[in-house]
Amino acid sequence: MPEDTKNQKSEPIRLSISEAARLFGVSAQTVRRAIKEQEVTYIIVGGRYKLNFESLIKWSQEKTTVRNKLATRGLGQFVEKWRIRNKLYSPNPKNTPPSPQSKTEEDLRV
Helix, strand or coil, rough: CCHCCCCCCCCCCCCHHHHHHHHHHHHHHHHHHHHHHCCCCCCEEEEEEEEEHHHHHHHHHCHHHHHHHHHHHCCCHHHHHCCCCCCCCCCHHHHHEEEECCCHHHHHCC
């Protein structure tokens, strides 16, 4: 690894209020309430809030309502569609549950 990349700190990911609301499946008002109650960290750039993604993740996991909305309305609703079902392309086949359509050697012998 080159020396200059080791010493560089990665920039934190920052989202606008509307981006955070869409991503987590909540209203912009809910995100604004979290800002007001200092539950998420942010900076102000050009008069606009830029929320720290890491703090948004922590906030979403601490609040049951937000966690549930994340799973049903936010990004979580797509997770099952993203799951890799073909073990040939899975990064770690042990972590991929067998699909109901796949035949095992035992099934083929019967």
